[in-house]
Structure formats: C-alpha cells, structure tokens
Amino acid sequence: MKFFDLMRLFAAPRPICEPGRVADADDLAALHAHAFRHGWPSTEMEALISDPTVTTVVAREGRTPFTRRPIGFVMTRAAADEAEVLTVVVSPARRGRGVGRLMMDETIRRLYFMRIASLFLEVDENNDSALTLYRRLGFREVGRRANYYAGGTANALVMRADLK
Numbered sequence: 001m002k003f004f005d006l007m008r009l010f011a012a013p014r015p016i017c018e019p020g021r022v023a024d025a026d027d028l029a030a031l032h033a034h035a036f037r038h039g040w041p042s043t044e045m046e047a048l049i050s051d052p053t054v055t056t057v058v059a060r061e062g063r064t065p066f067t068r069r070p071i072g073f074v075m076t077r078a079a080a081d082e083a084e085v086l087t088v089v090v091s092p093a094r095r096g097r098g099v100g101r102l103m104m105d106e107t108i109r110r111l112y113f114m115r116i117a118s119l120f121l122e123v124d125e126n127n128d129s130a131l132t133l134y135r136r137l138g139f140r141e142v143g144r145r146a147n148y149y150a151g152g153t154a155n156a157l158v159m160r161a162d163l164k
C-alpha cells in the first residue's frame, strides 16, 4: 500500500450533507443550544423537521452510516417562491473548515430545484463568520433592523440571495 493511501485510511472523512430526520432532533437541539442563548427544545426540532415547508440539511461526520453524527445543520422555511433561513449552526469544534459553506451550498441546491427564487435571512451585523459566509454565497444587504440583537445593542442585517 502506498504512503498516501495509508494516510487516507487515517484521515478524518469529509462530512456529508443529508436531509434531517426526526431521529436527529436531540442532536440538533444540542448543537443549537451551543450556539444560541434561546435554544430550541427537541420537541420543537421534531416539529420543524417534520414540517413540509421546512428544508433541513444536516452535515454528518463519521466513517460509517452507523457512526455518523450531526456536526451542523441549516433550516429554511419556504412560502410561495421565497424562503427564509431559520438557523445555521456548526459545532464549535468544526467551525472554520468549510462545513457552513458545504451545508449552505446543499441547501441552495435543494431550494433551486423547489423553484425558490429568493432566499432571505437576518444576521447580527457583528457576526463576522456568518457575514463572510453569506456574502461569499451572494447574499446582499436589503434592509436593517436597528437594535435587534444582544438586548438592543446590535443591529440585524436583512440579506437576500437571488437563486434564479
């Protein structure tokens, strides 16, 4: 066996993106609770995953289908030909490695095939990693909600990406 083949055996496998399942509810609630002060309980996650207007894309890591665990997820809700991002989360230990980009690319691909024309989101203007991610994906600022986050001390940017 060549050296590089051997290295591949020990290298961490790349995460894969799949649709969310009801069985993911506890893991997604835990990921969400790490990132946001107002967590969503598992029961709410279950309801969102089961909602036909909600698209849930989960990034999973692990060597086999049996050991793969969620390390991040994106949820969007569609209405007519528009959709909004409900949440985007990557496990703190996995940030800055392209997982957010991978999940958003997969989400946008799915929404495109659902004939969604525009995707909206709100983001704290001080959230540099999220802003970089969204701008790279083609989101542009279309509005601003003053004093929306952090007890009224941070503004929210409203952003839109045209998918068609």
Ligand SMILES: CC(C)(COP(=O)(O)OP(=O)(O)OC[C@H]1O[C@@H](n2cnc3c(N)ncnc32)[C@H](O)[C@@H]1OP(=O)(O)O)[C@@H](O)C(=O)NCCC(=O)NCCS
Binding pocket: 035, 088, 089, 090, 091, 094, 095, 096, 097, 098, 099, 100, 101, 102, 122, 123, 124, 127, 128, 129, 130, 132, 133, 136
């Ligand atoms: C925002 C978040 C989802 C990004 O996920 P991620 O996996 O770390 O992002 P990626 O590694 O795919 O990086 C996407 C881009 O952002 C850049 N980036 C990553 N971390 C950054 C940081 N701290 N500051 C500035 N840019 C950053 C990357 O370089 C990359 O840009 P590139 O394509 O030019 O290289 C993740 O940080 C997170 O879960 N944060 C907490 C929850 C949150 O704030 N969600 C968004 C709410 S609107």
